[in-house]
Amino acid sequence: MRLTRQDLTLLLALIATLWYPTRRFFAGGVAAPSLLRRDLHDKLFIVTGANAGIGFETALQLARQNASVIIAVRSKSRGDVAASKIRAAVPGARVDVELLDLASFHSVRDFGSRFQSHHRRLDGLIANAGVMFPPKTTTVDGHELSFQTNHLGHFLLTELLLEPLKAAAPSRIVILSSRAHDRGNLDWDDLDWEKRNYGFGIIAYADSKLANIMHAYELAKRLEGSGVTAVSVHPGVVRTGEYCVW
Secondary structure, three states: OOHHHHHHHHHHHHHHHHHHHHHHEEEOOOOOOOOOOOOOOOEEEEEEEEOOOHHHHHHHHHHOOOOOEEEEEOHHHHHHHHHHHHHOOOOOOEEEEEEOOOOOOHHHHHHHEEEEEEEOOOOOEOOOOOOOOOOOOOOOOOOOHHHHHHHHHHHHHHHHHHHHHOHHHEEEEEEEEOHHHHHOOOOOOOOOOOOOOOOOOOOHHHHHHHHHHHHHHHHHOOOOOEEEEEEEOOOOOOOEEEEOOO
């Protein structure tokens, strides 16, 4: 089928009309340059899943701004590699690696206990780690893998760290969600996908991202007046490792 001049004109007009909103849909927020130059030498942050992708870049930027950073990862070896890269890029960077497997409540509690035994305050928790479209898997705690890793694990971690966050107020909780939450449809009778068709896990992922936003909203309400700010953020479409995440 050959396109006429009128067809081409209409097609170009459609592309021009949709170009900006499409870019806005896929793009994340952009930080003000002044924020990226702020000196954070007296601040301590935890970044989950900081061995690669968005988490790594977040930890690297915090190190560039002189913050102390704890890379919380489920693979010590990959975390050590990431920490070495940050120290090479930022001489003198204060970066520590701690084990944290969000798919295990025992691991989350152990991390929380270790942190509080060494630190009385925490300036920022960046809940970044997550999985996307894994094969249907049930965790050791009996939950669907995406929902526990992306939401339940971070939910528990946040609860365990609330006191150090309050002690460091003004402090911040940043939960990475996604525009994919638009497709979420939490089924309160089947959160772990025992009855529904799991398919490729797309809706399970969207459910976890919707739960992230609901978590941030509720935290913001409950922590009002405490000096702890809780937000969720869509990071934009990012090619991280072998996958494209949003």
